[in-house]
Amino acid sequence: MAEVALDAVSRRYGSTVAVDDLSLTVGDGELVVLLGPTGAGKTTTLRLVAGLERPESGTVSIGGLPMDGVPPAGRDVAFVFQQFSLYPHLTVFDNLAFPLRSPLHRQPEPAIRARVEEIAALLRIGHKLGNRATRLSGGEMQRVAIGRALVRRPAVYLMDEPLSALDAKLRAGLRLELKRIKDELGATILYVTHDQIEAMTLATRIGVLDRGRLLQVGTPREVYERPRSVQVAARLGTPAINLFPAGLLPAPGAPPATRTIGARTEHLRLGPPDGSLGPNARPALVRRVEHLGDQSYLHLETGGHALVVLADPHAPLRAGDTIAVELVAPLCFDAAGERIEAAPPAREPAAATPLRRAQP
Template identity: 40%
Template sequence: MAGQQTLDIEFRGVSKRYGDVTAVHPTDFAVPKGAFIALLGPSGCGKTTCLRMIGGFEQPSTGQVLIGGTDMAEVPPHRRPVNMVFQHYALFPHFDVSANVAYGLRQIRPRLTSSEIGRRTADALAMVQLAGFGARKVHELSGGQQQRVALARALVNRPSVLLLDEPLAALDKKLRTDMQIELQNLQRELGITFVLVTHDQEEALSMSDVVCVMNGGRIVQLGAPDEIYDRPADRFVAAFVGKTNFLDGTVLESTDGAARIRLANGMEISARQSGAVAAGAAAAVSLRPEALRLGAPAGETGLSGIIRNRIFLGSTAEYAIEVPLLGTLLATADHNAAQSDLLKPGDRVTISFNPGAPLAFPASDNKTSQRETSHVEVVS
């Protein structure tokens, strides 16, 4: 349990209000040492406010923020064992790379010797694969190199916690993917806690050990990336994290963890439950695009539809398929599958799906609006 672990970050009843607006509702939150956690959610959900309260750039309206077991009330940002990498890096354009990285070291009291500053600066640049770049000006660097300088500057003071405020948002897709891998490797090598704020689901799922999904100033679900994707806690998480299709239906039978549902077109299916769905009630069934198969195996009944759009993505192709009474469903097919290259808009297809794929939610899933307090622990 978290109480038996060394915790780097704790929120105890923390909330944040701006006048009449509540940005973060009362929340208990515990992050053990060495975790890589992503705060994920849409704009305005409270994730950046949480990050800024950890960093000391905002003070909570209620509750306590603890770092390493110490209450951070009234402790200014520069006195906390935390450093932050900003979205736009915030590098000093009139400094060279070494001076940017060494800036934090020169603020330490008692002062470090010049040789110590030089050694630690060189070590930090080598850590982010920029050895030999110290004399260059910031404007002479690529976007990815500037991002590495910002990382080196944040790490050179050896913080207990590194805060990352959408640090990859300004990079192109290929460079962003490369930097995701480098950040993962760096975090494992250093063993310090990383807290990443992002609205990019792919980034959160691919980089972190734990994903914290937020909405409306509350924590909706916290868990491992595969748990968040495969077992979303409510309809919001299912819709926000990745792509999904929602099919309307009526619950015929409900047992512990499973339900029998009749879809709007009369087809009956079995589904896992997320939240209680009662017999006779309306339900929404989530089906991920990759769970849909184009074509039904022998002996199985499928859904019949017409392809309206095809999006070619290289290794896969996405098809928007209009199914009578159910609407348009998105299906993802392997590009190497024999049939996928032959399908085009206007083609009629049969769709089937893996038996364990459907996940049922109450039709009016309002758990998020009902939750008054979020209490979560990150378990390593």
């Protein structure tokens, strides 16, 4: 496998900046996920690495070698596209074998059969090798598409939202499969998605993209717990991070320059409106309760601002109830939306009194 390095790479289409001065290194055997919304520059970045697009400035290197002027076929990369792109008239075996029968990578048929059967077993589709591609489920077709990239052992795998066309259950299953395959192969993978769960599940490191600019790179935990900006904080977390003006809730340790507070679910504590939660608690009105089985989303309103928090599904709450909410260990952002360090809390917060519906 090989390291991929992008050094100050930019690409424009007319007046639109698709990739803006992007520098990123994907280490040998690493799985880096580029996370961002539609139009962030994710696919363009993959196409620049693959050689399907040329950078207007900057350098793309693979294995320490600059790729300037090297055509896609000479870069030893495999691309898994968002659409399955299978040959419908061929069997699963022939779809998987196709790259190994091409003039550039031709191998003897016994070696092809051995490799195809190895990858089919890895993807758990060995029993489908005789089926035509049109007789597969969506998840099986995507496994074949991924397998077609795996069979020839390229230096780098490029994956462009390969799970986005699948339903939620299939996506969850294939996320785990991709993680297992990556660990078993030790492959170098650059993967792009708009799905934060995919990013958190798969990535060795996450790079957050917005409008062609790389906002932050770090481990999933680093990006989630220490986002550099409001934009980065809003990309990760379910439910989405609560953002509200400083002063809405008391925030001990917040620097004077704080203008916006970010509060994830674990940064908000709930309790009864009887003062037992603490002096920094404020009353909040329950606007709506979403029951999700193992947990509930509470949609609250306090000081004219909406908050969404997770709560015990057995808490006897309903719309119209009043509870107390307290802010613990907030994320603080300045007027430009950049995170600034908050002072550590002076004490560990005490456990909240269990929520009970107030008696009429």
